[in-house]
Amino acid sequence: MIEPFEYRGEWWLPENKEDKKYGALKFTPHEGATLDIVGFWGVTSYIEVIEREMIKPKIIHGLTSNGKEITLYNCMQTNRRAELRSGSIEATFYAQFVMIGVWFMDEEDIKFKLVRYRCSRLGEWFRISGFEETLRKDEIKLIYKLREKMNLTTCNGFQISSYLRLNTKHSTVGSQQYTFMETVYLELYSKEPRPFQDYIDLISSINRLITLAVMEPVIALEFEGKVVIDSNTQPEQEPREVDVKVFYPSVEVPGPKKALHPYWMLFTFAAIRGKFDKYFGNWVAKEKLLEPVYELYFPTLYYPEMSPRQKFLSYAQALESYHAQTRDRPVWPKKEHKELSEKLCQVAPSKFKKWLKDILYWGNKMNLKRRLEDLIEKEGVREIFIKFINDTATFVKKVKDSRNYYTHYDKGLKNKAAKGTELYLLTWQMRILIELYLLSEIGFTWEEIKELIKDNQNYAHCFLLKHELDSENQS
Numbered sequence: 001m002i003e004p005f006e007y008r009g010e011w012w013l014p015e016n017k018e019d020k021k022y023g024a025l026k027f028t029p030h031e032g033a034t035l036d037i038v039g040f041w042g043v044t045s046y047i048e049v050i051e052r053e054m055i056k057p058k059i060i061h062g063l064t065s066n067g068k069e070i071t072l073y074n075c076m077q078t079n080r081r082a083e084l085r086s087g088s089i090e091a092t093f094y095a096q097f098v099m100i101g102v103w104f105m106d107e108e109d110i111k112f113k114l115v116r117y118r119c120s121r122l123g124e125w126f127r128i129s130g131f132e133e134t135l136r137k138d139e140i141k142l143i144y145k146l147r148e149k150m151n152l153t154t155c156n157g158f159q160i161s162s163y164l165r166l167n168t169k170h171s172t173v174g175s176q177q178y179t180f181m182e183t184v185y186l187e188l189y190s191k192e193p194r195p196f197q198d199y200i201d202l203i204s205s206i207n208r209l210i211t212l213a214v215m216e217p218v219i220a221l222e223f224e225g226k227v228v229i230d231s232n233t234q235p236e237q238e239p240r241e242v243d244v245k246v247f248y249p250s251v252e253v254p255g256p257k258k259a260l261h262p263y264w265m266l267f268t269f270a271a272i273r274g275k276f277d278k279y280f281g282n283w284v285a286k287e288k289l290l291e292p293v294y295e296l297y298f299p300t301l302y303y304p305e306m307s308p309r310q311k312f313l314s315y316a317q318a319l320e321s322y323h324a325q326t327r328d329r330p331v332w333p334k335k336e337h338k339e340l341s342e343k344l345c346q347v348a349p350s351k352f353k354k355w356l357k358d359i360l361y362w363g364n365k366m367n368l369k370r371r372l373e374d375l376i377e378k379e380g381v382r383e384i385f386i387k388f389i390n391d392t393a394t395f396v397k398k399v400k401d402s403r404n405y406y407t408h409y410d411k412g413l414k415n416k417a418a419k420g421t422e423l424y425l426l427t428w429q430m431r432i433l434i435e436l437y438l439l440s441e442i443g444f445t446w447e448e449i450k451e452l453i454k455d456n457q458n459y460a461h462c463f464l465l466k467h468e469l470d471s472e473n474q475s
Contacts, residue, residue, distance in 0.1 A: 002221060002247065004028040009064035013041055013057055014105050025062060025070065025098070029219075032249035033095040035060065035072060040080070040089050054080070060093065061103050071104045073097040073196075097196075101244040102227050111193035113241070115225040116185050117203055119218045123184040124260045125210055126269045130164055130182065144180070149187070153277040155284055158202060159189045185222075193228055208298060209283050212438055214265045215458055217302040219250040251302045263457045266435060271452065272442075279443045286441055292321040297434055308423050309406050315430035316368065316403045322437060323371040331366060368403060372396045380446030381436060384453070388429050388462055390470070398426060425469060428462045 005027050010020040023037030043052060054077040062070035074096035081090040104110045128150075134141040149163040162184060169179040186206065188199055203220075210218050223246040230239045262268050272279045287294070296318035300311045341357070348356050366374070376385055376392050389395040398418055404410060405417035418426045439449050453459050 002029040002250075007062070007064040007066075007068065007070065009062050009068075009070075011035060011037055011060055011062045014059055014061055014103070016041065017061075023062075025064075025072070025095075027098055027247055029250055033072065033098045033247065034078075035062075035075075035093045035095060037091050037093070038089070040091050043089070054078075057093075058107050059104060060095065068100055069103050071099040071102060071110075073099060073104070073107075073110060096248060098247040099244050100247070102229065102242050110196040111227070112196060112199055112225040112244070113190060113193045113228055115188045115199045115203075115223065117188065117206075117220070118183065118185050118222040119207055119210065119220055121210065121214045121216070121218050121260060122186070123182070125214055125265070126162060126184045127262070128162075128164070128184065128269070130166065131180075142180075153280050155202065155280060156198075157190055157194070158198075159187075160202075160206075160280075161187045161189070163187060199225070205284050205287060208294060209280065209442075211298060211301060212435070213267050214260060215301075216260070217251065217298075220248070223247070263455055266439065266456065267444075267452050275443065282441065282443045289325055290322070290438075290441065292325065293318050293434070293438075296321065297431075297438075300431070308427060312402065312418075312423060312427045312430070313406055315427060315434060316399060318434055319375065319430060320368055320371055322434065323366070323375055326437075327371075327374060328366065331370070369396055369400050372399060375433065375437070380440075381433075384436060384446065384450050385433055388432055388459070388466060390466075395426075395429065399430065402426065421465070422469065425462065425465050428465075432459060432462065 007025045008023070009025075011023050011025075012018075012020045019041050021037040021039045021041065023035055025033060025035050027033040040048075040052075056076045058074065060072040060075050062072065064070065072093070072095035075093050077091060078094050079092035082088070099110075128147070130145045130147050132143040132145065134143075144166060146166075147164050149161045152160045152162060154160070165183045165185060167181040167183070169177075169181075171177040171179075188202060190198075203223075207218050207220075225244050225246065226241050227244050228239070228241055269276075296314045300306060300314050306314075341361075345353050345357055373392060373396055376382055376396070382392075386392070398416075401413050401416040402418045402423065405413035417423075436449060436453075439452065440446065444452065
């Protein structure tokens, strides 16, 4: 995990290096970075501080007491304090990114040639190791073979690779102890320096894919890169490459389980290793199309504190959105619908024409019921999904009634809406349907998907819960 840290030193705006203020930078993984400075840039009295609007400097430079160069990127002032009696001035800033090891002069200069990145669950998902263990009656042999960097794919001009690092520790205090820690990293490389945001976007794509694969949120653990220093970045410096560590806040999630077995995942790296180029290419290529679905599905994993109703509504909207993005079609052929609408509006009283026009327009859009039926009855899907529900009609009606009740709270639907354990199961069933389609969008065939999920323990839990509820309802 990323540990909190604090640096004290001098801080200034790039355009005015002479106006330096003393302050402290504090960073925590879940709250991000805050900078408290004594004084304020460009002002000399507390009155000027009070009258001045809060500022949003893109970049703040810092030099710590132990000589580290720091760039704070995407900053905004969050507080100001001025003491009338003493005339003291203080200000607080929030920074989205902390970059240790370099001073960038402006936003356009923030470019990286290479980034090495690690997120939670990466090693368990890859399941690649250099260790070889031999156990015999009178001998234990542990061999570590250094593995070469594995080229995974090229995406949008980036070469994506994985590699292993081995850290060792030997203690002679008391009994002899040897510790070996193997860690998996991803490396993103570009022949020409690329804007920082390009790396962030690509890492976001990778995180989402692994989150889907392991069925739990993954968060950033390490981010370090190489920057080419030239006359544009630092006019007074000789051209060179420098190592830069980047820190930014991540979503606070519950502590991970001690270990994550493949049985709890949808798929491991091994399932796509031979076709990683294809699968990851599909994932990135369809991001724009499926972004509305991602924005509804992934928060349910990253925010476990969401109520059951919130998760349910998110999945209902995600399924509706997925269908609209990928399989949308009118109820009636457009030409026939247009002709019918015109004829009905012509004979309708003038005061009802606008109302009728709206009714007819939306009446040709597929509703949630039709969309769910279409998704479930698709060839290949039904054979897999039907074992998690009793039948399509019952499932669709329960989703529709529950969605309408928890959206509008119509008293007439209160007794028809799922609650408690039934709502929990219904939500899981909807999540499964979403995940089946996301797997297909990556490139898995329905036969491959059936094989992937047959031993998944999360899905097995859903299957068993369905049978328990069925038994209770029959008794």
